[in-house]
Amino acid sequence: xxxxxxxxxxxxxxxxxxxxxxxxxxxxxxxxxxxxxxxxxxxxxxxxxxxxxxxxxxxxxxxxxxxxxxxxxxxxxxxxxxxxxxxxxxxxxxxxxxxxxxxxxxxxxxxxxxxxxxxxxxxxxxxxxxxxxxxxxxxxxxxxxxxxxxxxxxxxxxxxxxxxxxxxxxxxxxxxxxxxxxxxxxxxxxxxxxxxxxxxxxxxxxxxxxxxxxxxxxxxxxxxxxxxxxxxxxxxxxxxxxxxxxxxxxxxxxxxxxxxxxxxxxxxxxxxxxxxxxxxxxxxxxxxxxxxxxxxxxxxxxxxxxxxxxxxxxxxxxxxxxxxxxxxxxxxxxxxxxxxxxxxxxxxxxxxxxxxxxxxxxxxxxxxxxxxxxx
Amino acid sequence: xxxxxxxxxxxxxxxxxxxxxxxxxxxxxxxxxxxxxxxxxxxxxxxxxxxxxxxxxxxxxxxxxxxxxxxxxxxxxxxxxxxxxxxxxx
Ligand code: SF4
Numbered sequence: 001x002x003x004x005x006x007x008x009x010x011x012x013x014x015x016x017x018x019x020x021x022x023x024x025x026x027x028x029x030x031x032x033x034x035x036x037x038x039x040x041x042x043x044x045x046x047x048x049x050x051x052x053x054x055x056x057x058x059x060x061x062x063x064x065x066x067x068x069x070x071x072x073x074x075x076x077x078x079x080x081x082x083x084x085x086x087x088x089x090x091x092x093x094x095x096x097x098x099x100x101x102x103x104x105x106x107x108x109x110x111x112x113x114x115x116x117x118x119x120x121x122x123x124x125x126x127x128x129x130x131x132x133x134x135x136x137x138x139x140x141x142x143x144x145x146x147x148x149x150x151x152x153x154x155x156x157x158x159x160x161x162x163x164x165x166x167x168x169x170x171x172x173x174x175x176x177x178x179x180x181x182x183x184x185x186x187x188x189x190x191x192x193x194x195x196x197x198x199x200x201x202x203x204x205x206x207x208x209x210x211x212x213x214x215x216x217x218x219x220x221x222x223x224x225x226x227x228x229x230x231x232x233x234x235x236x237x238x239x240x241x242x243x244x245x246x247x248x249x250x251x252x253x254x255x256x257x258x259x260x261x262x263x264x265x266x267x268x269x270x271x272x273x274x275x276x277x278x279x280x281x282x283x284x285x286x287x288x289x290x291x292x293x294x295x296x297x298x299x300x301x302x303x304x305x306x307x308x309x310x311x312x313x314x315x316x317x318x319x320x321x322x323x324x325x326x327x328x329x330x331x332x333x334x335x336x337x338x339x340x341x342x343x344x345x346x347x348x349x350x351x352x353x354x355x356x357x358x359x360x361x362x363x364x365x366x367x368x369x370x371x372x373x374x375x
Numbered sequence: 376x377x378x379x380x381x382x383x384x385x386x387x388x389x390x391x392x393x394x395x396x397x398x399x400x401x402x403x404x405x406x407x408x409x410x411x412x413x414x415x416x417x418x419x420x421x422x423x424x425x426x427x428x429x430x431x432x433x434x435x436x437x438x439x440x441x442x443x444x445x446x447x448x449x450x451x452x453x454x455x456x457x458x459x460x461x462x463x464x465x
Contacts, residue, residue: 038378045448091426092458118462119427121407125463141426144379148428151409196379199423199430222379223444251437252379252423258431261410351451 009225016228017051023235024055031057031187032234033324035177036194037064037352038222044357046224056231059324062176062280063194065141066093066350067322070278071310073169074099077138080167080303081112087130088167089123090138092116093350098343100310120152120166127156127164136299138167144196146170146288147261150268153290153297167299168289171275173197174205175286179277180323181213188324190234192227193219195249200265202257203245210243221249268294278346279312279319318345321354328355335359378455379430380445381438382406384420394464397424400446402456405464427464 024030034040040060043049049058062068074097081088081104088104095104095116104114117123120137127135139149149166156164173194180186193206198219206217216237220230230248237244247253268291275287290298299305312318315338317331328334328347338344340356347353351360382397393409395416408416408429416422421438422429433441445452 041451092454116458118458119406119464121427121464122462125465144430145426147410147430148407148426151407151428196423196425196430199379223441251434252431254431258410260413261430264410351454 012225013051013228016225016232020051020056020228020232020235021053023232023239024053025239029055029057030189030235030238031059032190032192032231033059033061033180033188034192034220034227035061035063035173036192036197037067037350037354038195039192039220039227040064040354041352041357042222042224042227044361047361048224048227051228052231056235058192059188060321060328060354061191061324062180062277062322063142063173063197064347064350064352064354065145065171066097067318067346067353068171068176068277068280069094069097069140069169069346070276071098071100071312072276072308074103075101075308075310076305077167078102078104078107078112079306080136080299081107081114083303085133086113086136087126087133088112088114088136088138089117089126090114091118091140094138094140096343096349097346120149121155124152124156124159124161124164127161131163133163134302135164136167136303137164138169140169142171142173142194142197143200143265146265146269147200147258150264153268153294154264156297157294162296165297165299165302166290167305168269170269170288171277172286172288173201174208175283176277176280177209179280179283179286181209181215183323183325185325186323188215189238190215191217192230192234193217193245195219195221195226195253198247198249198253198257200258200261203247203253203255204257206245210245214243216243217245219245219247219249219253221252276309277322279316279322281319313344316345318347318355321345321347328358331355378445378451379423379425380452380455380459381421381433381441382424382429383438384408384416384418384422386418387416395429397422397429399424399459400442400456402460404459404462407464427462
């Protein structure tokens, strides 16, 4: 199957590809990071690298919420789920994420009741329908999903739903970008910025990337043409010697984001002093926890959460993949010990994870895997 | 879960101003519109939906184009629709 023919407006894509090639300065190499896993998915699904000249390399970033959850948090969630009368809920993508002693699915096989939900609001219904149970929603995600968790909690509080709580694992996109910019040897020329996170936070919060690090960032939509267009906008900035935050995804993203969504997050959550990210280690002020005011809904306070730190498995190179330091196929276990059916690392679990995207769609990457395993 | 999906508002909550029924590729479900309430959501409007919440309004033509794009990307969208169709927000 030729994925590249699937998206609308091939003509426009070719024209953009030509523009992009023309904007590259001779003998210069460009490395752009797409922060968001949704973009990684589109790039591999549609073979977008085929539209880019050799001079432009796309590097995958840390913006896959499932991928950045460390083993210790999975273990903590399972230890909550194992307690008496608990129903835990989470998004479907979480079910197969490996903890140090197995995944949610494994835990269910051993008797716990962890259910996947589409929305945190579905967990409220489960809580109402099961008054004798304690329902814990394992909240994950960047600023895109944090307002949903906050709204759900406010609703539970209004209803006085005493058997509902949240195990909060929300993370923030800017500290992750900062950690990557600060890691040695990371010579990036610009960022394709997250689309849906920006519907909430707006474009302003990326200003420091342009100002302090002199890197352009273009907030991008998720279709193939959006991404090509964003790459073109990045190259144009570099060509004109500009470093700015620009918005390619104006049809969904207002420059100022969604102030109401931010207000709801602020009402319910506050910064954690530090949070452990899969593969990236502890990053200060990079995640959210519930405010004292909502302690009655905070699973971390209600349950005995061990809070263990577990090192990533030795074979796993997810940290390198999340930082964009290696391509998925360069991980030693990619496609052999680590597959979507039997993931070792998180990047293989969610369809937004770089490894899963490569595994599912990498037309030429299987060949690269073979080449890499020969050396 | 990170896939934002466009839906057309078909009904705005009777008695519950923060809920609306939307149509996403023929799947009709209730979602929460509390985060964009101030923008005044009416039947016929298009919204971008994330995990059961409308995050922003969309222009109709763009929404339809995005939808037709999503409809042919396959697995990821099918999974999202399947999850949505099981959702029971009230
Ligand atoms: S192949 Fe598996 S272990 Fe290696 S980086 Fe990818 S997800 Fe992690």
